[in-house]
Amino acid sequence: MAKCIVSNPKARNLTPEELQKIVAKAMGGVSKLEKVLGIWHAGKLFYALSTWGLALTGLYRSRAILKFAAMGVHTTSKVIMRAM
Structure with missing residues (x-):
């Protein structure tokens, strides 16, 4: 990530404080994406469990x-x- 930041010509003339703010903002976006992916995986799990529950209910009836x-x-x- 540091290599990517250093390769940007605009980043070369920024102060360390400005770079820190930019990196913190970028990392905040990554954590939001991780939250969305976590919610997505939880939704898939609930869907799979409910489908199996409905199938087992049908078998029991x-x-x-x-x-x-x-x-x-x-x-x-x-x-x-x-x-064996």
């Missing part, structure tokens, strides 16, 4: 599908245990 899914998990676990 239909007992035949729930029994079929449980039988599949049970059979798969038996096969894996035998393979």
